[in-house]
Amino acid sequence: MFLAQAHTRLAGALDALDEILGPLGKMFADAGFELALVGGSVRDALLGRDMPDLDFTTDARPDDILGLIGGWADAHWDIGKQFGTIGMRRRGYQIEITTYRAEAYDPDSRKPTVAFGRHLDDDLVRRDFTIGAMAVRLPSRVFVDPFGGLSDLQEGIIRTPGRAEMSFSDDPLRMMRAARFASQLGFTPADEVVAAMTDMAERITIISAERVRDELVKLICGREPRTGVELLVATGLADHILPEVAGLRLERDEHHRHKDVYQHSLTVLTQAVELEGRYAERQTEQGIAADDPQRIPVPDFVVRFAALMHDVGKPATRKFESSGAVTFYHHDVVGAKLTAKRMRALHFDKDTIKKVARLVELHLRFYGYGDAGWTDSAVRRYVNDAGDLLTRLHILTRSDVTTRNRRKAERLAHAYDDLEHRIQVLAEQEELDSIRPDLDGTQIMALLDLPPGPAVGRAYRFLLDQRMEHGPLGEDRAAELLREWWAAQQAQQAES
Structure with missing residues (x-):
């Protein structure tokens, strides 16, 4: 059933793209070159997913590609020419055409060495995973799958076309892509893929911070980010790219009971993903404008990453009291600093760093509201301190409740419901979102x-x-x- 549906989806996608595929395929064929739709474009078509970007591969060299598409593309650029890639835009589609190639990393270099190939199968074997090593020859529309990618797509398995060790040696970032696909697609890496990731985890350090960051963002914004994070931690990749998260696996002391901080953080992340959707739906129903700073995008990297990182200050602040209690005083402040430092190392932009770190710093602010109650003044300060992050703080604070004690969970939920109601009432009275003194x-x-x-x-x-x-x-x-x-x-x- 899956295979028949996949081929039907692929045929439908190719038909819908005929205004691009038809002329482009004929253009290359008439010039004596091969051309194939390849990689993620084919995978997404088989899954029925959107295809805003189209990837092609060819035996034509970059200069030949430029000569063919110069008068056809609405715009084109050759920034990736040295790696065999020519980019272009045509009728709203972002298109990349890459010469068949083999690329490998020098053990001590971040930059790939590129050798152009002559055959499609040789190009496909060098791709990251079997589910990305499928192609459709153009203009004939012949489906090419030499490594069983469609079968792996059906089974939800992440495998490499060749030996996993060789694939990850060629491009260590593929180890992070495995975790990203686990998050985006809910797929399971094959045992040999996990083993290679574990053995070669340190090799991720030769990859530039920007490339690592981009894969991390895609992972966190996936359908099941918890699955991707767990794979990073289990294989040791997180020790190099997110050591603060790996460090959440605190040793348990039989005499001092406290919750598993690592598992708690993963649960908070999962709950944040769910609440993100609920708040976004509510905002749509309320007619909140897309450009409103409180509007939650879906997926929202800021609130998800804050959920994952909110307790990273706990290992550094953990103390065992004589009573047997365990404390983590000021872990919110310490965690905010650690989060900002990690994000700077990954070359995130200043605005994103500021937002995520601020949420981590504020994530404990609510606690105590239900017991002691807050004055209107305290509510105003809560809103003012959160600023444009107020809705995200609502999500993070609610997500941070992972207790199995139902009565406690219900009490906290009721207390936060009350706080949100009070914020709404005060906002209607006083325009809380723009609090200023009465004199400028x-x-x-x-x-x-x-x-x-x-x-x-x-x-x-x-x-x-x-x-x-x-x-x-x-x-x-x-x-x-x-x-x-x-x-x-x-x-x-x-x-x-």
Whole structure:
């Protein structure tokens, strides 16, 4: 049944792409060259997935490719020419055509050495996995599968066309791709693939941080990111790319009971994925605009990665008390710093680093709300501290409840429901998403007869604190409080 459906899906995808495949295949054939749709494009077509990017392979050399597509493509670029790849855009599709090639890494180099090939099968054997080593010859549309990729697609298995050790030696990043496919597709790596990943894990260190980062993002944004992370940790790859996550596997002490931090973090990640979808659906129903900073994209790397990393500060802060209790004081602050450091090492952009680290830092802020209750001032501070991350903080905080005690879980859920309701009520009353003092900097300088400088900043922070504590004051009351505060400041300076 699967095989018949897969071929039907493939035929349908090829028909839908005929305006691209037909002319392109004929163009190469008329010039005496072979051309085939290949790799992920074929795999995705067989699975019925979207194909926004199209990958082709050919025996034509890069200069020949450029000569053929120059007047056909809407735009083209040759940034990958030295590796045999020419990129182009045609009618909204991103297209890459690569000369048949063999590539291998020098043991001490991050850059591949490229040798061009002459036959399709020789090119396919050098691809990462059998499910990416299938092709469709054009313009004939002959399906080519020399290594059983369709069967592995049916069985949900990740295998390499040749020996796994040779494949991962050629390109160590393929080890991360195995984990990424486990996450994206829910597939299981073959035993020999896992063994090779384990034996060769250290070789990932020769790959550039940018390439590792890009694979990690795809893994975290997959359908089952927990599965991918578990594979990284089990094979030792995480020791090199995410050592903080691998370090969550704390040794258990029979005299000191505490939850398994590693398994807890994986559960939080899984729950964050589920809640991400719920919040996104709710926002759609509420008509929240796509460009609203609180709008949750699906998948959302920021909230997912924060969920995975939220407790990475625990190993460094764990202490055993004389009572037998285990504490992790300030692990939120330590974890935020460790998260930012790891993301910088992986060359993430500053904005993404700031967001993820801030969520890690804030993930404990809610606890205690249900027991002691919060004033309106505390609620305002919670919203203000979260800023554009408030919805993500809702997701992370709710996901962080993994207790098996049903009554405790229900109590925490009820408490957070109450907090969200209070935030909504206050937001309707006070526009919480843009809390500002009742007087701006210009008004402060005029009122106190001050030039721009640190004193204005201190006055601004005083008024902001008053706004947090008491809600909207109005300009007259704010001015009165500001004068009183300024008089007290000057009196203190005179005494000192």
